[in-house]
Amino acid sequence: VKFGVLAVQGAFGAHIAILEHLGVPAVEVRRPTDLDGLDALVMPGGESTAMSRLLETSGLAEPLSQRLSAGLPVLGTCAGMILLSREVLDGRADQRCFGAIDLAVRRNGYGRQLASFETDVAVRELGAPFPAVFIRAPVVEELGPGVEVLAEVDGLAVVCRQGPVWVTSFHPELGNDHRLHELFLSRVAGP
Ligand code: GLN
DSSP states (O other): OOEEEEOSSSSHHHHHHHHHHTTOOEEEEOSGGGGTTOSEEEEOOSOHHHHHHHHHHTTOHHHHHHHHHTTOOEEEETHHHHHHEEEEETOOTTOOOOOOEEEEEETTTTTTTTSEEEEEEOOTTOSSOEEEEEESOOEEEEEOTTOEEEEEETTEEEEEEETTEEEESSOTTSSSOOHHHHHHHHHHSOO
16 A cells, blocks of 8 residues: 655654554655545544645645545544545634645644643553543534444544544644554554
């Protein structure tokens, strides 16, 4: 499989390091031609408003949107989750989202006190709990009937999947646990 990691802004380096560790070299996606021949994509955490702007100026937004509509497998984490959702609450008016997964998310939805925290999360299809780092994370406020919830924290969905689109509101690339990437990889690359 040929993997790409969206690299216009944010925490793309850690995702690339994990994929390399798992034996999957990944290309940095910065311009439209970087999407050519990709079998799967990671959209990292960072700042979704900045990423949205850079996706437009780089010319990536349209071709990426087309690849997503055509079923490109994608793992979106934190800001990546925001960009993949159907609706963004508390976003900037001109912020783009791709509607690749049927979620409405609220940016920075955990509030000031809980802006950043770490907690162990039980994820379906993984064994032991996953140490999850949340940084100004989005909260899932609505989810459509086609969305599977793989993990929740305090009744809020934090890992969701709809077909080839996987999202986490936390940062699975921070820390030494690579099981979420492995799980995504095993589904994308086949059993
Ligand atoms: N709050 C950020 C946003 O709105 C997301 C934070 C993150 O990716 N760690 O894009």
